[in-house]
Amino acid sequence: MKYFSRLPFLLFQVLQRYNIYLNIVVAGFSIIGFSQCKEPVKLPSGDPDNSGLFLPGSFEAVVVADSVGSARHMAVNSNGDIYVKLRFIKDEQGSNVALRDTNQDGKADIIQRFGNYKDEGSLANGMRIHNGYVYYSSDLKIYRQKLTPGKLIPDSEMEVVLTDDHAHGTHWHITKPVSFDNKGNMYVPFGSPSNACQDLANSPGGKPGEAGLDPCPELEQHGGIWKFDANKIGLTQKDGTKFATGIRSVLAMDWNPVDENLYAVMHGRDDLLRLWPDKFSPWQSAVLPSEEFLRVKEGADFGWPYCYYDHMQQKKVLAPEYGGDGNSIGRCNNTDLPIMGFPGHWAPNDLLFYRGDQFPERYKNGAFIAFHGSTNRAPYPQSGYFVCFVPFKDGQSTGKWEVFADGFAGVDTIVNVSNAKFRPMGLAVGPDGSLYVTESRKGKIWRIMYKGDKSSFGETQLAQMEKRKLLTHLKTPDKVKDDLYKGREVAGERIYNTYCAACHQRDGKGDNNRFPPLAGLEWVTGDKERLINAILNGLQGEIQVNGKTYNGVMPAHASVLDDQAIASIINYIRNNNKFGNNASIVSAAEVSQVRKSSGTESK
Known part of the structure; x- marks a missing residue:
């Protein structure tokens, strides 16, 4: 009990x-x-029709900002703040843009400028966040500022990390993108001005049939990637070491921590038809040479200017400036090969290895490449203008590329660069694994997110994007059917489209980037002698066109075109209703007179 x-x-x-x-x-x-167990990050809603983008499967896109200015490279901080390098912005507000989304709706509601270096050139691209600093570039310098937690705009001193202090004349391959490895090193490319080491001092753009200098003196300070101590500032090129050579021009570069290698996608040379019309057809000049995807190991030599890669033959061939005919290999047998080659002139302007967790598994550690799009494929359609993906497995490329994001151009047959609504430029990954893309026309920024079941992503979704390779801006053009000028031009128009449209475009509007417009321009309709002299002898150095600065190289045509041909070009552009030009006629005799007075070699 x-x-x-x-x-x-x-x-x-x-x-x-x-x-x-x-x-x-x-x-x-x-x-x-x-x-x-952290709560999953809530992703914002995508825009209707993904704001014009075509994406695979359950990917969505939202526009973060619509028009921040001519946007180049970009970086995203660990708190989601976005930093963008601008081009052609030189004023007291600064040449960089910082953006913040305070209510997590995917749209930036704070947009501020910073980084005033208006005395520097306008061809800059670099933007990185590394060890608490935001790094950004002008033409000739790399700067950094310390970021303060919680603050959007860095208020610390602008430190000069690197100065390009040697003379290199006028060209557009002096931009300074920057990458960092996980071993305390910084990598900076020093691009070369010429197609194949021609004597540009005496002939802007190079002369047709002109041999390249051998050995090439440009390779001493250009045409490669240099390695620097990432912990130091106040550097010049001599403080670094030449990491790799034979690389003409690089904007797209990233360090891959999986295999601990530097990667880059090189801009190939131009002007095969203009410089070697007896060896290359307009079709060959449109699709060649390849834009080369490089695994850059220390001591590598990728062969420029002596060689270029032909992705159709899958081999390095000898450049015509060194005796090549488009097939012979010669001395190129000993150069390093790329991982793969993309079609010519697509303009690879950024590279990013995806290390986020938001996307399906196939994207993990693979490479995204932003192709800015061609300007010089005439008489064939312009090509590129999309974001590509290259799968990697166990640190090795599969050798195939995929269309990941398309629709930036807004049209399919891109006759002139001005037809393209947007041109993709910069890439970055946010802390939640979203992919950000900038474009360079207005400065639109997209955020691409995955909203579906990652385990069900596969061949069906990829197949729908594979079909886009049949569109004219992505396929290899048919030699006859895709010739836009076939049977359509009179003499002046035909010559213009062959020798001038590659830069100034068929519509005369330029490319809004390196090459100025001809439409409605006093430079064209004004002083005859000035225009004749520019076509005969070329032009280099800064010029102001419609309030915008252009700093490039116009090649000389005196040894390529006779007096009548040059007069035909001038009369075509000076009396072209499509260009909005209406000026007096220029005769072959007037061209001959300027040729004689300037001592120019006659054709």
Whole structure:
């Protein structure tokens, strides 16, 4: 009886102990388990029709900002703040843009400029965040500023990390993109001005049939990637070491921590038809040479200017400036090969290895490449203008590329660069794994997100994007059917489209980047002698056109075109209703007179 009378009390003790143990277990579980289970990040809604982008499967896109200015490279901080390098912006507000989304709707509601270096050139591209600093570039310098947690705009001193302090004349391959490895090193490319090491001092753009200098003196300070101590500032090129050579021009560059290698996608040379019309057809000049995807190891030599890669033959061939005919290999047998080659003139302007967790598994550690799009494929359609993906497995490329994001141009047959609504430029990954893309016309920024079941992503979704390779801006053009000028031009128009449209475009509007417009321009309709002299002898150095600075090289045509041909070009552009030009006629005799007075070699 005593036992049963104590039963309620004993039961109470058991329950009390059980409750204590339960609390301990729950608390312990929270410490070792629940505390590590973060709530999944809520992604914002995508825009209707993904704001014009075509994406695979359940990917969505939202426009973060619509028009920040001519946007180049970009970086995203660990808190989601976005930093963008601008081009052609030289004023007190600064040449960089910082953006913040305060209400997590995917749209930037704070947009501010910073980084005033208006005395520097306008061809800059680089933007990186590294060890708490934001790095950005002008033509000739790399700067950095310390970021303060919580603050959008860095208010610290602009430190000069690197100065390009040597003379290199006028060209557009002096931009300074920057990458960092995980070993304390910084990598900076120094591009070369010429197609194949021609003597540009005496002939802007190079002369047709002119041999390249051998050995090429440009390779001493250009045509390669240099390595620097990432912990130092106040550097010049001599403080670094030449990491790799034979690389003409690089904007797209990234370090891959999986295999601990630097990667880059090189801009190939131009002007095969203009410089070597007896060896290359308009079709060959449109699709060649390849834009080369490089695994850049220390000491590598990728062969420029002596060689270029032909992705159709899958081999390095000898450049015509060194005796090549488009097929012979010669001295190129000893150069390093690319991972793969893309079609010519697509303009690879950024490269990013995806290390986020938001996308399906096939994208993990693969490479995204932003192709800015061609300007010089005439008489065939312009090509590129999309974001590509190259899968990697176990640190090795599969050798195939995929269309990941398309629709930037807004049209398919891109006759002139001005037809393209947007041109993709910069890439970055946010802290949640979203992919950000900038474009350079207005400065639109997209955020691309994955909203579907990652385990179900596969061939069906990829097949729909594979079909886009049949569109004219992505396919290899048919030599006859895709010739836009076939049977359509009179003499002046035909010559213009052959020798001038590659830069100034068929519509005369230029490319809004390196090459100025001709439409409605006093430079064209004004002083005859000035225009004749520019076509005969070429032009280099800064010029102002419609309030915009252009700093490129116009090649000389005196040894290519006779007086009548040059007069035909001039009359075509000076009296072209499509260009909005209406000026007096220029005769072949007037061209001849300027040719003689300038001492120019006659054709």
